[in-house]
Structure formats: C-alpha cells, structure tokens
Amino acid sequence: MATDPTLSARERRLIEAVASPVLVIAAGNDAVILAANPAARRLLGERAAARRRLAEALGPDAAAALARAIGAMALNGAGAGVTLDCGAAGAIRFELARDPKDPGLVVATLRPEGAPPTGAADERAELRAVLESLPVGVELYDRDFNALFYNSASDALFDYAGVAIAHHDHWWRLAFPDAEARRSARQDWRRTVAAARADPSRAHMAEWTVRTRDGGDRVIQFFYRFLGERYALVLWDVTEQRRLEAELRSAARTDALTGAANRRRFGERLAHDVAAARAGGGPLALIVLDIDHFKAINDRFGHAVGDDALKAVADRAARALRRDDMLARVGGEEFAALLPQAGRAEAKTVAERLHAAVAGTPIVAGAVTLGVTVSLGVALLRDSDGAPDDLFARADAALYAAKASGRNRVVFEER
Known part of the structure; x- marks a missing residue:
C-alpha cells in the first residue's frame, strides 16, 4: 500500500x-x-x-x-x-x-x-480474460518500458514474492542473480530490442536460462515486438523441450549399456585431441582395452551376466582414468581411453592403474563372481601419423600383441 x-x-x-x-x-x-x-x-x-x-x-x-x-x-x-x-x-x-x-x-x-x-472498460475486461486464458506469458509495456500488463502465465514465472516489478529494468537482478550472466543477457536484450524497433513487422526472439519465482532455473524464449507506442513481450517456457533435446544428444553419443562414450563420440574426440596436440605440440596417448575371454562368460553364464561384467569394467576403468581422460566403448567388449597431455611415462602409469582396477578384484555379476582380466594396448601420437585413425590402429596392434603374448597385460606399441 x-x-x-x-x-x-x-x-x-x-x-x-x-x-x-x-x-x-x-x-x-x-x-x-x-x-x-x-x-x-x-x-x-x-x-x-x-x-x-x-x-x-x-x-x-x-x-x-x-x-x-x-x-x-x-x-x-x-x-x-x-x-x-x-x-x-x-x-x-x-x-x-x-x-x-x-x-x-x-x-x-x-x-x-x-x-x-x-x-x-468492459471490452478491456474481455480482452484481459482472453489473455489470461493463454498458456504463454504475455506482458505489455509503454514506450519507456513501464509495465502495463502481466497475465497469469507471466506471473507464474516472474511474480517474485514481495517484489513489484513496475519497470522492465527491475526484473534483471531477480532473473539473473549472477552478474556476468546478467551483463551478457542485457547486451543480447539490447540487440534484440534494437532489431524489434527497426523491424516492428515481426517478433524478435532471445532465449535465456533465468531464475523464476520458485527459485528454480528455467529456459524461456522471449519474443519482443513493438506495436505502435506499446511494447509486447510473449514468454514461452521451453525447459522441458531443451531437456529432452539434451537427453537425445546424450543418447546419440553415449553407450546405452555402460554409460561410456560410444564409438561416434570417441571418433569426434580422437580427431579433436589429435588436432589439439598438433597445434599445441603436446603429447597424446591412446589405450585400447579388451576383456579377456568375454565370449566364454556369455556362453557359460548368459548375456545378462555378460552385460553386468561390461558395466563393471566400464565403471572401474573410468574411475582409474584422470579427470580429462575419456573412456569409450568402441566394440562389443572393447574400450578405448584417450589421454591428452600424456607422454610415455604417464600413459604407462595410467594403463597399469587401469589394468589393476579391473583385474585386481573379482566382479560380482548377479549371483556370479567372476575373475575378469583385460588386455591393453598403448600407443603415442607420432609426427608421422597422417590421420587420427593411424594412432588408433597402432594402439589396436599393441592390444593384439598383448593378447598374443598371453593376455592379462599391458603392451606398448613398438617404437
């Protein structure tokens, strides 16, 4: 009052x-x-x-x-x-x-x-009733961005407790508590409003993640349009759409069984890390890992036990890697690990730690306890590698050398 x-x-x-x-x-x-x-x-x-x-x-x-x-x-x-x-x-x-x-x-x-x-007055009441029924937020401002109208869908997003937003400027600190995010969004907003002023024939959109009245963060599309001396804003909540899109992107790049990166994502990361190593002159190592006698596990205990064994191996391997390393499932029982900035000594340490993490303790898969071992091949990026696949081919050759020499061991490529 x-x-x-x-x-x-x-x-x-x-x-x-x-x-x-x-x-x-x-x-x-x-x-x-x-x-x-x-x-x-x-x-x-x-x-x-x-x-x-x-x-x-x-x-x-x-x-x-x-x-x-x-x-x-x-x-x-x-x-x-x-x-x-x-x-x-x-x-x-x-x-x-x-x-x-x-x-x-x-x-x-x-x-x-x-x-x-x-x-x-009655016509305005009827118009307000129509705007209130819309499933999207609607806000109206005068030419100086003083608030004239917010519908209930807008209030559901931005009617912050105890705060009256009488001007558009009052909203920014509430919606963007982080100062840097607020600065960036306001720059984007100025560009969008300038475009809306220059072309009032259509709505101009900006999308931001904003803090809403319930204290949560939601992804909102803001459609700006000037209507004579009035300024209209329509708010569309696309949080769920963006979440589903992120899940689909993740599913397209993740192995569904183990949660490790899939072969497609591994190929993208391999190309990126090779290019980064060449540009920066740093080392790059690649480990290829294969579960020993995995077919025998499936044949003897069934695929459900085999799947549990794969998940356990992926989990142990991921824990043995460094923070910036990436684990991928690149075949049925075959995994690859990329080690940026790892020379021979570092790659050897990581490979031996990975081997011990998987083979050092039996794996419990359902009602079965398995003594699982793995073979590992390790290769380092060379100046002579013509393509990222050359590095993978040499690590894969080292893996087969490990299997040929008795399995359950780490083998480096021949220099």
Whole structure:
C-alpha cells in the first residue's frame, strides 16, 4: 500500500469522466475508497464516497470477500475478477487491477451481474480474460518500458514474492542473480530490442536460462515486438523441450549399456585431441582395452551376466582414468581411453592403474563372481601419423600383441 495514497486532481477528473462505474481502493487490512466516480455512486449509493471504508460502502461481508480477492492477486499482472453480493445494489462483478507503480492501489471496474458488457472498460475486461486464458506469458509495456500488463502465465514465472516489478529494468537482478550472466543477457536484450524497433513487422526472439519465482532455473524464449507506442513481450517456457533435446544428444553419443562414450563420440574426440596436440605440440596417448575371454562368460553364464561384467569394467576403468581422460566403448567388449597431455611415462602409469582396477578384484555379476582380466594396448601420437585413425590402429596392434603374448597385460606399441 502507498505510504500516503492520494490521487491528483487530474487523476480524479479522468476517473469522473469514465462512463462505467469505477472505484479506486487503497488496499490493506482496513481498505479505503480513494475515489468513486458518479457511475459507481449511482450503483452503490452515496455511501461509496471518497475516504469511506470499503466495509461501509459494500457491507462487511462483501468488503471482506473483496479484500481476500485483492490479497490473492499477484503483485504484478492482470488482476482478478470477483462477483459480490452488495446488498440493495445486488450482485456486482468487480474487475480488479493493481497500479503497476503502487501495487497497494487497486482500480475496480464494476458491472451489475447479468448486465450486458458495454463501454471500453468492459471490452478491456474481455480482452484481459482472453489473455489470461493463454498458456504463454504475455506482458505489455509503454514506450519507456513501464509495465502495463502481466497475465497469469507471466506471473507464474516472474511474480517474485514481495517484489513489484513496475519497470522492465527491475526484473534483471531477480532473473539473473549472477552478474556476468546478467551483463551478457542485457547486451543480447539490447540487440534484440534494437532489431524489434527497426523491424516492428515481426517478433524478435532471445532465449535465456533465468531464475523464476520458485527459485528454480528455467529456459524461456522471449519474443519482443513493438506495436505502435506499446511494447509486447510473449514468454514461452521451453525447459522441458531443451531437456529432452539434451537427453537425445546424450543418447546419440553415449553407450546405452555402460554409460561410456560410444564409438561416434570417441571418433569426434580422437580427431579433436589429435588436432589439439598438433597445434599445441603436446603429447597424446591412446589405450585400447579388451576383456579377456568375454565370449566364454556369455556362453557359460548368459548375456545378462555378460552385460553386468561390461558395466563393471566400464565403471572401474573410468574411475582409474584422470579427470580429462575419456573412456569409450568402441566394440562389443572393447574400450578405448584417450589421454591428452600424456607422454610415455604417464600413459604407462595410467594403463597399469587401469589394468589393476579391473583385474585386481573379482566382479560380482548377479549371483556370479567372476575373475575378469583385460588386455591393453598403448600407443603415442607420432609426427608421422597422417590421420587420427593411424594412432588408433597402432594402439589396436599393441592390444593384439598383448593378447598374443598371453593376455592379462599391458603392451606398448613398438617404437
């Protein structure tokens, strides 16, 4: 509520000129009528005079119901509508809207229940009802970005507790608590608004991850458009869509059984790491790992046990690698590990740690305990490698050398 709620003489003259019944109410525990135009006084009687308590004008029950409706309204937004029994005046529909600059001031447009809609105020009420029914947020601003209207879908996202957003500038710190993210988004917003001013024939979109009223972060598309002297903003929540897209991207690049990267993602990372090593002059190592006698595990215990063994090997191998290394499943029982910035000594340490992590402790797969061993081949990037596949081919050759020499061991490529 305003500290000293008053209306200027000009504001009072404008209210007096409105044909529909209008009250201006200072909301609170003991709501007071600040202004009642002649149409409202004719409808409610002279008890609806300025500076009269709402309970005196409407009766205690109707005033209490109206106070509850006002209290339930968002600080920002389109307002609310409520029908009240006003005694001798009968049932009256109150369409309520807060003053965007002082949410404690409420403008009520009145219409006897059952009376046909007439006048601009009723048309606005009907338009507001349409906008309220939309599943997307709608916000309207004047040319200086003072708030004129927020619908309920917008309030569901951005009606922050205890904060009235009377101007677009007031929203940024709430939606972007991180200063750097806020700075970047505002730069993007300025570009988008400039484009919307230059081309008002269409909406211009920006997409950001923003903090919403419930304290969570959601991905919202903001569509900006200038309509004459008004500025319209439509909000589309695409959080779920973006989550599903991320899951699909991850599924396309991840082995479904083990959670390791799949062969496609491995190929992309191999090409990237080879190019980075060549550009920076750093080393790069590749380990190829194969589970020994894996077919015998499947044949003896079944594929469910085999799958459990694969998952356990992938988990142990991933834990044995360094933070920036990548593990991928590149075949049925074959895995590859990329080790950026690893020379021969570092690659040897990691390979031996990986071997021990898998083979050092039996694997429990369902009701079966397996002593699983692995063979590993290791290769280092050479200046003579013409393509990323050359590095993989040499690591794979080292793997076959490990298998040929008895399995359950680490073998480096021949220099």
